[in-house]
Amino acid sequence: MSQQREPAVAGLFSEEDGVRLHGAKCTTCNTPYFPKAAHCRNPDCDESKIEPCSFGGGGVLWSYSVADFPPPAPHKYDKPFVPYVIGVVDMDNGLRLVGQMADGLEAMRIGARVELAIESIYHEAGKAFTSWKFKLL
Amino acid sequence: MQEVVVLGVGLHRFGKTGDGVVGEKSVTELCRHAVDRALKDAGVSWKQIQAVAAASSRFSGGKGWGLNGNDVVEDLGCTGIPVYNLSAGCAAGGNAFNIGYSLVAGGIHDLVLVVGGEVMPKGMIQTSGVEDANDPEFLRQRCVGMPGPSFWATLARRRMFDYGTTEEQMAKVTVKARKCSESNPYARFQKAVSLDEVLASPYVSNPLRLFEICPVSNGAAAAVICSKAMARRFTSQPITVASSAVATIRFDDALPRSLANPVPSGASFHTEAKAAVMKAFEMSSIGPRDISFTELQDNTCYYELAFPEEWGLCEPGEAERLLEAGETAPTGRMPINPSGGFVSFGEATTAMGVFQIAELTWQLRGQSGGRQVPGAKVGLAQTNGLGGNATAAILKR
Numbered sequence: 280m281s282q283q284r285e286p287a288v289a290g291l292f293s294e295e296d297g298v299r300l301h302g303a304k305c306t307t308c309n310t311p312y313f314p315k316a317a318h319c320r321n322p323d324c325d326e327s328k329i330e331p332c333s334f335g336g337g338g339v340l341w342s343y344s345v346a347d348f349p350p351p352a353p354h355k356y357d358k359p360f361v362p363y364v365i366g367v368v369d370m371d372n373g374l375r376l377v378g379q380m381a382d383g384l385e386a387m388r389i390g391a392r393v394e395l396a397i398e399s400i401y402h403e404a405g406k407a408f409t410s411w412k413f414k415l416l
Numbered sequence: 417m418q419e420v421v422v423l424g425v426g427l428h429r430f431g432k433t434g435d436g437v438v439g440e441k442s443v444t445e446l447c448r449h450a451v452d453r454a455l456k457d458a459g460v461s462w463k464q465i466q467a468v469a470a471a472s473s474r475f476s477g478g479k480g481w482g483l484n485g486n487d488v489v490e491d492l493g494c495t496g497i498p499v500y501n502l503s504a505g506c507a508a509g510g511n512a513f514n515i516g517y518s519l520v521a522g523g524i525h526d527l528v529l530v531v532g533g534e535v536m537p538k539g540m541i542q543t544s545g546v547e548d549a550n551d552p553e554f555l556r557q558r559c560v561g562m563p564g565p566s567f568w569a570t571l572a573r574r575r576m577f578d579y580g581t582t583e584e585q586m587a588k589v590t591v592k593a594r595k596c597s598e599s600n601p602y603a604r605f606q607k608a609v610s611l612d613e614v615l616a617s618p619y620v621s622n623p624l625r626l627f628e629i630c631p632v633s634n635g636a637a638a639a640v641i642c643s644k645a646m647a648r649r650f651t652s653q654p655i656t657v658a659s660s661a662v663a664t665i666r667f668d669d670a671l672p673r674s675l676a677n678p679v680p681s682g683a684s685f686h687t688e689a690k691a692a693v694m695k696a697f698e699m700s701s702i703g704p705r706d707i708s709f710t711e712l713q714d715n716t717c718y719y720e721l722a723f724p725e726e727w728g729l730c731e732p733g734e735a736e737r738l739l740e741a742g743e744t745a746p747t748g749r750m751p752i753n754p755s756g757g758f759v760s761f762g763e764a765t766t767a768m769g770v771f772q773i774a775e776l777t778w779q780l781r782g783q784s785g786g787r788q789v790p791g792a793k794v795g796l797a798q799t800n801g802l803g804g805n806a807t808a809a810i811l812k813r
Contacts, residue, residue, distance in 0.1 A: 288555060290549075291549075302676075310678050312676070313676040314549075320667060321678075322667055341574070342570045342573045342577070343573055344565075344567075344570040344622065344623075344624075345569065345622035346561055346563065346566055347618070347620055348540070350561040350562065353557050354557045354561035354563075355558065356561065363561075365561070365566050370679075374676040374677070375670075375672055375677045376676040377556065377560050377562060379561070389577045400559075400561070410559045
């Protein structure tokens with residue numbers, strides 16, 4: 280059954296041409312931003328030159344935790360609640376990024392290679408609402 | 417700069433809505449009790465107070481609950497004095513103390529009340545109350561779902577990887593903390609727990625368990641501070657504020673505040689806490705090895721292992737060994753949280769920085785009974801708050 284998919288927050292990412300997170304980069308100091316920043320926040324940067332930048336690819340799991348209980352609003356989840364792993368990943372593109380892990384706790388190992396995927400995180404009004412997740416390779 | 421002293425402190429015992437301790441008391445009632453006690457302890461009347469620094473828990477994203485210092489002043493009697501409401505998440509109490517300190521040190525006022533108190537909503541703290549894609553907390557909760565305990569659990573998991581810390585060692589921090597709470601009449605929990613009980617409590621955010629993180633509590637704390645010159649009128653044994661400092665998170669902090677940060681070039685844990693404590697050391701010319709005991713923000717027992725080494729109280733990776741040797745107990749070489757800490761009190765967010773000042777004052781006066789640090793001369797207090805806030809204060813006798 281195909282179901283309409285919609286990003287949990289509009290404009291943050293897309294999946295039509297592979298996973299792309301829509302952020303920005305300062306071309307002076309090379310600092311990546313996700314979500315996009317209006318100005319460079321690096322205090323050591325001489326001149327803020329922000330350009331749109333889309334990020335994809337993979338990285339290495341820096342650390343992780345588990346949501347053993349449902350987080351409070353504004354988080355949304357399918358009931359009954361199923362605990363999930365939250366990863367913090369050092370991406371090859373220079374971002375240290377937070378996201379849900381697609382895999383279970385037993386498979387987690389700090390230092391493991393992961394790649395980005397767009398998957399549903401909750402369903403509402405007949406639609407699957409999506410976010411980025413990390414998949415172990 | 418005027419030298420600043422703590423004249424008097426007071427707490428309302430911490431509890432949970434509906435219990436026999438705090439019942440259905442409002443935050444104003446809790447604060448009234450703590451302020452009355454602090455004024456009495458100081459030997460000062462309300463009408464002598466020249467300004468109030470209040471810790472106010474208004475988070476980003478428009479959360480509406482929490483203390484408003486103006487309500488406390490109205491309840492005590494409107495004398496027309498200035499009220500400063502300070503918002504810094506869970507660091508607000510430390511922030512309020514710093515503003516009170518600064519007002520006295522700078523000679524603006526001589527006698528200032530610092531107060532924090534809370535009637536907490538049930539359950540995990542909701543960090544965003546808006547559907548606004550410009551709110552970093554909203555994005556993190558909607559797109560990922562990362563509650564406070566997972567923030568701490570991520571750091572704890574990383575420490576397990578870096579230093580080989582075990583779940584059992586983290587549980588032992590709680591056992592030590594709850595042992596201290598047995599002799600603290602203000603703690604919400606005043607009963608020791610065994611290692612087996614801690615390890616049998618469910619995970620809230622693996623690897624952290626229910627007994628290893630602080631619940632939310634209702635409670636209040638107050639401190640009356642004044643210039644050293646004025647203190648002579650009230651007491652012969654004031655407790656001196658050696659320093660008070662505030663800092664915020666650095667650009668290269670290890671853990672993203674919202675969805676992502678640039679990957680830092682090296683280890684950069686808890687940059688706000690470390691900066692506040694280092695500043696407090698520098699301002700006071702007191703070093704980490706001069707500290708008799710520390711009250712630090714143990715939202716989770718992980719912080720008791722990570723913070724001391726980052727501040728130079730011990731060597732990196734040494735905290736677990738010191739804990740297991742009993743050196744972090746009140747009678748040890750590096751006492752941490754003799755009060756029982758947040759794990760025993762639960763967190764009434766804005767009260768915490770002021771609660772620490774009360775515990776430091778009692779310890780330095782030698783009034784802490786069964787949890788007394790023998791011969792305590794210098795105490796260090798530290799708070800952390802959502803949004804990248806941290807505070808530190810050093811008190812001495």
